[in-house]
Amino acid sequence: xxxxxxxxxxVTDVVPLNDLVTRFEFKRADxxxxxxxxxxxxxxxxxxxxxxxxxxxxxxMSDPMDQSRYCISVRRDDEGRxxxxxxxxxxxxxxxxxxxxxxxxxxxxxxxxxxxxxAGGIGITPFLAQTKQLERFNGNWELHYAxxxxxxxxxxxxxxxxxxxxxxxxxxxxxxxxxxxxxxxGQPLGTHVYxxxxxxxxxxxxxxxxxxxxxxxxxxxxEFLAPQPGxxxxxxxxxxxxxxxxxxxxxxxxxIERAGVDAPYLCRGGACGQCETNVIDxxxxxxxxxxxxxxxxHAGGQKIMPCVSRFExxxxxxxx
Amino acid sequence: xxxxxxxETFRDDYSFYNSERAIKRFPFPxxxxxxxxxxxxxxxxxxxxxxxxxxxxxVDEHYVSEMRDRAMVLADDPLRCxxxxxxxxxxxxxxELIMVSKSEDYPDLFELHRDGNKWRWINKPLGIDDSFVFxxxxxxxxxxxxxxxxQAQGDFCVLDQRDDNLWMDAGMVTxxxxxxxxxxxxxxxxxxxxxxxxxxxxxxxxxxxKFLLNIQQGAPARRLNWTMTVNPLLDTSPExxxxxxxxxTTLTPExxxxxxxxxxxxxxxxxxxxSNALVFPIRCYLCSFQDLMTVPKWGRRLHRVVRDxxxxxxxxxxxxxxxxxxxxxxxxxxxxLPTSAGIWPDLETExxxxx
Ligand code: HEM
Ligand code: FES
Numbered sequence: 134x135x136x137x138x139x140x141x142x143x144v145t146d147v148v149p150l151n152d153l154v155t156r157f158e159f160k161r162a163d164x165x166x167x168x169x170x171x172x173x174x175x176x177x178x179x180x181x182x183x184x185x186x187x188x189x190x191x192x193x194m195s196d197p198m199d200q201s202r203y204c205i206s207v208r209r210d211d212e213g214r215x216x217x218x219x220x221x222x223x224x225x226x227x228x229x230x231x232x233x234x235x236x237x238x239x240x241x242x243x244x245x246x247x248x249x250x251x252a253g254g255i256g257i258t259p260f261l262a263q264t265k266q267l268e269r270f271n272g273n274w275e276l277h278y279a280x281x282x283x284x285x286x287x288x289x290x291x292x293x294x295x296x297x298x299x300x301x302x303x304x305x306x307x308x309x310x311x312x313x314x315x316x317x318x319g320q321p322l323g324t325h326v327y328x329x330x331x332x333x334x335x336x337x338x339x340x341x342x343x344x345x346x347x348x349x350x351x352x353x354x355x356e357f358l359a360p361q362p363g364x365x366x367x368x369x370x371x372x373x374x375x376x377x378x379x380x381x382x383x384x385x386x387x388x389i390e391r392a393g394v395d396a397p398y399l400c401r402g403g404a405c406g407q408c409e410t411n412v413i414d415x416x417x418x419x420x421x422x423x424x425x426x427x428x429x430x431h432a433g434g435q436k437i438m439p440c441v442s443r444f445e446x447x448x449x450x451x452x453x
Numbered sequence: 454x455x456x457x458x459x460x461e462t463f464r465d466d467y468s469f470y471n472s473e474r475a476i477k478r479f480p481f482p483x484x485x486x487x488x489x490x491x492x493x494x495x496x497x498x499x500x501x502x503x504x505x506x507x508x509x510x511x512v513d514e515h516y517v518s519e520m521r522d523r524a525m526v527l528a529d530d531p532l533r534c535x536x537x538x539x540x541x542x543x544x545x546x547x548x549e550l551i552m553v554s555k556s557e558d559y560p561d562l563f564e565l566h567r568d569g570n571k572w573r574w575i576n577k578p579l580g581i582d583d584s585f586v587f588x589x590x591x592x593x594x595x596x597x598x599x600x601x602x603x604q605a606q607g608d609f610c611v612l613d614q615r616d617d618n619l620w621m622d623a624g625m626v627t628x629x630x631x632x633x634x635x636x637x638x639x640x641x642x643x644x645x646x647x648x649x650x651x652x653x654x655x656x657x658x659x660x661x662x663k664f665l666l667n668i669q670q671g672a673p674a675r676r677l678n679w680t681m682t683v684n685p686l687l688d689t690s691p692e693x694x695x696x697x698x699x700x701x702t703t704l705t706p707e708x709x710x711x712x713x714x715x716x717x718x719x720x721x722x723x724x725x726x727x728s729n730a731l732v733f734p735i736r737c738y739l740c741s742f743q744d745l746m747t748v749p750k751w752g753r754r755l756h757r758v759v760r761d762x763x764x765x766x767x768x769x770x771x772x773x774x775x776x777x778x779x780x781x782x783x784x785x786x787x788x789x790l791p792t793s794a795g796i797w798p799d800l801e802t803e804x805x806x807x808x
Contacts, residue, residue: 171726236669270542
């Protein structure tokens with residue numbers, strides 16, 4: 134079986150926060166304790182939508198030490214493949230669902246003298262858990278959080294009232310911008326910076342930090358890629374000797390699973406490397422979207438990350 | 454089942470011994486008649502009843518004496534236990550993992566009572582009954598990692614995970630096969646494995662690291678490793694090489710069956726939840742050649758493995774000089790019959806030695 138261990142849960146609360154974001158609370162279906170986790174961890178939520186099973190990763194935002202419940206916040210993406218819309222429109226209090234054990238690909242560097250968090254939009258969620266973890270151990274942290282508008286600023290009130298000195302909010306519609314260069318220059322030695330948000334923001338922070346001379350290992354980022362829809366394509370699975378069709382609204386990984394072939398995965402978001410698959414033969418173009426393979430590997434045509442990447446062309450044969 | 458704990462030593466008069474039960478459950482590390490390094494990892498989710506795989510942390514007849522030996526090593530050399538400042542949370546994770554596992558797996562020996570952060574831990578074999586506040590170091594006599602690993606067999610490396618690598622930032626290491634925590638502390642996976650021959654070229658460490666980085670909460674893994682030790686010594690450290698290295702020259706054809714031990718490490722890997730660190734317990738099992746030879750399959754196989762092992766590995770494992778004498782002894786237990794696959798003794802089905 135692939136992926137992390139599973140937990141059967143009951144949905145115990147569904148709270149719409151604003152036009153786009155809804156919070157879900159889960160408790161263990163057997164009323165037992167959930168595993169503790171480390172701030173920055175995510176869980177993969179299984180959604181049964183007719184005969185389609187969607188598996189989407191969401192950051193855990195509740196207190197990592199609270200074993201009675203887990204919370205996630207889901208931003209509705211009407212352009213996406215339907216996972217977030219399913220959560221928003223179909224999931225109700227009392228529903229039974231299956232989620233994975235926590236997996237952390239964005240953990241705190243506990244050596245840091247100070248943790249500088251930069252969030253964009255729904256990218257706030259891992260920091261909600263990390264700040265709770267740090268508060269317990271008197272950790273030194275500061276948060277800069279950019280939202281589109283005041284009404285879309287999820288958890289702004291909670292943060293500014295509990296942590297007025299640590300929290301700084303920026304609204305796009307008021308043309309407020311994080312003054313990144315000055316912010317980075319003003320940090321004490323031993324600070325680690327963490328960014329979670331849209332791709333453009335992550336790239337901006339990483340590039341600015343590099344220009345400012347920050348060591349690579351002091352800059353942490355997490356971007357969950359949702360698989361993007363795309364043109365259907367055909368794939369031959371050499372080991373299992375199957376030819377499968379990847380539909381417009383499913384990922385290559387989902388199509389492989391639908392064919393009954395067990396394929397490894399963890400994050401399903403192009404970050405963990407677990408699903409890396411060898412390409413045996415191809416004629417066409419890869420649409421690589423992962424963060425795992427490097428540029429040479431993307432150009433090399435020998436590997437693909439089926440959780441997020443696609444293909445356009447005549448032949449694709451995979452070692453799976 | 455209750456365990457009868459041996460009163461024995463791993464130094465000076467070497468009164469260590471294995472009962473018949475301990476021999477039968479010894480983790481013989483060779484699943485076929487030859488050996489080469491490989492990424493030999495599998496899930497650690499129990500195993501056959503009474504085998505060393507059955508419980509998360511195996512407790513056996515050597516427990517009490519091993520803990521006494523550890524305390525002696527630490528009294529002589531406190532640097533065998535080290536934890537860099539950022540690893541304290543991982544130490545609490547480890548304490549919780551061991552206390553929860555042992556109290557669930559051996560309820561007659563260990564008890565854990567939790568009321569919020571107020572914990573009470575009862576360790577009957579060692580006569581300990583301590584109350585403390587979880588996550589409050591001031592309420593324990595040692596740091597959390599040292600406290601619990603003074604009560605758990607085997608060495609423990611606690612690895613910080615960052616930058617797509619593992620870092621040896623904490624550990625309790627008193628029963629090691631010739632490597633030093635004090636030397637390796639702060640190193641990463643490739644740095645501390647640098648002395649190992651052949652495995653780097655085969656890409657084993659790149660693949661092993663990738664596997665380890667992806668070990669998840671609730672899904673521990675395990676593997677076996679092995680070497681050879683003359684006399685049942687737990688502490689074969691570089692720090693004390695001057696004491697034990699010389700003992701390798703005391704082997705004779707007469708005493709080899711009793712003195713030469715196969716040393717097997719059951720290595721397990723657990724993700725630690727609060728810190729996202731990885732713990733690597735290395736549990737050492739010793740068995741004399743003469744005890745191993747009571748299992749016909751193991752006698753046949755050990756001869757073949759030792760005979761055909763590449764020189765690089767025999768050198769690295771430190772027995773190349775004694776190999777001819779070992780083979781003279783072991784060949785008497787190899788009648789050339791085929792052996793069954795797998796590590797288990799198969800006493801009922803494998804034929805007795807033909808003489
Ligand atoms: C994080 C977990 C691990 C730790 C802390 C660790 C630590 C060590 C250390 C300290 C040594 C001795 C090196 C020396 O000579 O100084 C060693 C040897 C070795 N390790 Fe690891 N190791 C780990 C995981 C693994 C894994 C997963 C493999 C899988 C293939 C592996 C394969 C080996 C091999 C083949 C040797 C040589 C052993 C011998 O021939 O006796 N290690 N390891
Ligand atoms: S599943 Fe993590 S990169 Fe594909």
